[in-house]
Each structure stands twice: as structure tokens, then as C-alpha cells.
Amino acid sequence: MHRRLPFLIFLYNLLSITQAQLDVPGVRLNRSSLLRTFTPGSCSDGTGRTSVCSSCSSQSLCFGGNAIAEVPCPGSNPYCNPGSVETSCSSSPAAGCGSTGSQVNAIVCPALGVLPDPSNCNVYHVCRNLQQNSDVYQCPPGYHFNLTTKWCRSDQVDQCVRITCGTTSGFVYYGNSRQYFALCVVANGVTTPYIFKCPDRSTFSVNTNSCVYQCAGQGNFVNSNDPSSFYQCYLANGSYVVTLQRCPTGTVFNESLQYCS
Ligand SMILES: *[C@@H]1O[C@H](CO)[C@@H](O)[C@H](O)[C@H]1NC(C)=O
Ligand SMILES: *[C@@H]1O[C@H](CO)[C@@H](O)[C@H](O)[C@H]1NC(C)=O
Ligand SMILES: *[C@@H]1O[C@H](CO)[C@@H](O)[C@H](O)[C@H]1NC(C)=O
Ligand SMILES: *[C@@H]1O[C@H](CO)[C@@H](O)[C@H](O)[C@H]1NC(C)=O
Numbered sequence: 592m593h594r595r596l597p598f599l600i601f602l603y604n605l606l607s608i609t610q611a612q613l614d615v616p617g618v619r620l621n622r623s624s625l626l627r628t629f630t631p632g633s634c635s636d637g638t639g640r641t642s643v644c645s646s647c648s649s650q651s652l653c654f655g656g657n658a659i660a661e662v663p664c665p666g667s668n669p670y671c672n673p674g675s676v677e678t679s680c681s682s683s684p685a686a687g688c689g690s691t692g693s694q695v696n697a698i699v700c701p702a703l704g705v706l707p708d709p710s711n712c713n714v715y716h717v718c719r720n721l722q723q724n725s726d727v728y729q730c731p732p733g734y735h736f737n738l739t740t741k742w743c744r745s746d747q748v749d750q751c752v753r754i755t756c757g758t759t760s761g762f763v764y765y766g767n768s769r770q771y772f773a774l775c776v777v778a779n780g781v782t783t784p785y786i787f788k789c790p791d792r793s794t795f796s797v798n799t800n801s802c803v804y805q806c807a808g809q810g811n812f813v814n815s816n817d818p819s820s821f822y823q824c825y826l827a828n829g830s831y832v833v834t835l836q837r838c839p840t841g842t843v844f845n846e847s848l849q850y851c852s
Pocket of ligand 4: 845846
């Protein structure tokens with residue numbers, strides 16, 4: 592019986608080494624590999640376009656440099672094709688809009704930090720600026736993004752999380768996470784998931800379709816999604832009241848100072 596112990600320890604070490612070696616960081620995709628990706632058009636780009644592709648499958652109508660309406664492409668011609676003046680809907684995808692889930696697109700950052708890709712497990716996003724395009728990181732072939740480690744893990748160890756959208760538009764959780772979630776937009780037979788993240792210490796509620804913040808105590812706490820805002824927590828009648836407050840423009844909330852600087 593005791594002779595087995597060294598073997599089990601050896602096996603345990605082997606397993607832990609293997610596990611460690613199977614988690615690797617991804618590499619940032621450079622500009623030339625991202626050139627083939629879809630970039631949403633902007634009505635305010637100064638070119639006077641009458642419409643732009645706001646996603647692979649929808650158009651924004653422009654008036655006076657502003658987007659005034661969002662029009663999804665019909666199921667028969669589901670793909671928006673950008674033109675020099677106006678867009679058209681066709682059956683062939685524009686650059687970066689493959690019909691498979693394998694396209695590599697930057698996302699418009701809804702939060703700071705690391706976010707999974709909503710449709711491609713092999714890549715993930717690093718968001719350094721809100722509402723700007725993400726930096727796209729790609730895992731080696733046969734690896735997928737793991738949200739816990741924020742690294743790439745071999746498909747041989749476990750499987751990637753896939754977002755399963757319903758038949759109608761709505762919110763779904765990202766795997767077992769209650770902090771990360773996706774908005775599935777179903778329009779004319781085309782389903783597009785968009786990934787989101789609740790700030791740290793909050794969870795997404797499918798009842799209210801919003802992030803619910805849990806106060807750690809009384810005081811002010813930075814909003815990890817957007818440090819130019821913070822949560823104010825105080826006790827009223829024995830339970831916490833939480834409100835989201837915004838810092839003056841150009842400042843971020845500093846938790847140790849307890850003010851925006
Ligand atoms: C960008 O990535 C592509 C594909 O991985 C590679 O062939 C190319 O040499 C890279 N370019 C630069 C400037 O790193
Ligand atoms: C991600 O990694 C963690 C920590 O190793 C593990 O517990 C979890 O199961 C992994 N997630 C998935 C979806 O495999
Ligand atoms: C405080 O709690 C008591 C007992 O639950 C309730 O009667 C009262 O209305 C509450 N006061 C406020 C301001 O919510
Ligand atoms: C908060 O302020 C302290 C004291 O000025 C400073 O050392 C620290 O770097 C600041 N933290 C952030 C996140 O700005």
C-alpha cells in the first residue's frame with residue numbers, strides 16, 4: 592500500500608506541471624492581421640455619408656453627421672456592405688464579417704479590463720479605453736480563453752464557454768459567470784451577441800436587466816468598469832443604499848483618498 596504513495600505524488604506533480612503548462616497568455620494581433628476585420632462606420636466621420644454599416648448586419652442612416660435610425664439588413668440579404676456614399680445589404684459578407692463564427696473583430700469596449708469574445712473562443716479583448724476599440728489577443732491554435740485565469744487554456748483540459756443566444760433578443764449569462772453577460776440582438780434572422788461585464792462586486796440580474804452592486808461597507812468605492820465614477824454606499828434604516836456617482840470631467844476616483852483626483 593505504502594509503495595504507491597511516491598507514485599501518487601509523482602502523478603500529482605506531473606498533473607500540476609501539465610496543468611500549468613497548458614495555460615498560456617495570448618498574443619496581441621497586430622494592425623495588419625486586424626485590417627481584415629470589420630470596423631463599424633461612423634456618421635460623424637466628416638465624409639457626408641448617407642448611411643454606414645453599424646454592424647455586419649445592420650445599417651445606420653445618417654443625417655447631418657448623426658445616426659438617426661438603425662435598420663437591420665433583411666434575412667435574404669443579411670450582410671451590410673459599406674459603400675463610399677451609402678451602404679447596401681447583400682448576401683456576401685463585407686471584409687471581417689465571415690458567415691462563420693471565426694472572424695476576428697475588435698469590440699467597442701463597454702468596460703475596462705479583459706473581456707471574452709462573444710463568438711470566438713480563440714481570442715479575447717483587452718480594453719484600455721471606454722467606447723474605443725479593444726486590443727485583440729489571440730490564443731494559440733487548440734487553446735481557448737478562460738475567464739478565471741484570463742489566459743488561454745488547452746482544449747484538452749476543458750472546453751470554452753459559448754454564448755447561447757435564444758431565438759429572440761435578450762440577455763444571457765456568460766457560462767457560469769454572473770458578472771459577465773451578453774446581449775443577444777436578433778434581427779431579420781441574424782443573431783449578434785455583444786459582451787458586457789458588471790463592475791467588480793456586482794452581478795447581473797436577469798430580472799432587472801442591470802448590474803446589482805453589493806456594498807462592502809459604508810464609503811465610496813471605485814467603479815472598476817469606469818474609474819471616472821464610484822459607488823456611494825451608506826446605511827439607511829439598517830440596509831445599504833447604493834448610488835452611482837460621477838467624478839468631475841477629467842478625474843478618476845481614488846479609493847484611498849476617497850475623492851476624485
Ligand atoms: C503581423 O501579423 C502577421 C500574421 O501573424 C505577420 O505575418 C506579420 O509579419 C505581422 N507584422 C508585424 C509588423 O508584426
Ligand atoms: C477556467 O479555469 C478555472 C481555474 O483553473 C477552472 O476552475 C474553470 O473550470 C475553467 N473554466 C472553464 C469554463 O473551463
Ligand atoms: C424603516 O423601517 C421601518 C420598519 O421596517 C419602517 O416602518 C420605516 O418606514 C422605515 N423607514 C424608512 C425611512 O424607510
Ligand atoms: C491615490 O492617491 C494616492 C495618494 O495621492 C496615490 O499614491 C495613489 O497612486 C492614487 N491611486 C490611484 C489609483 O490613482
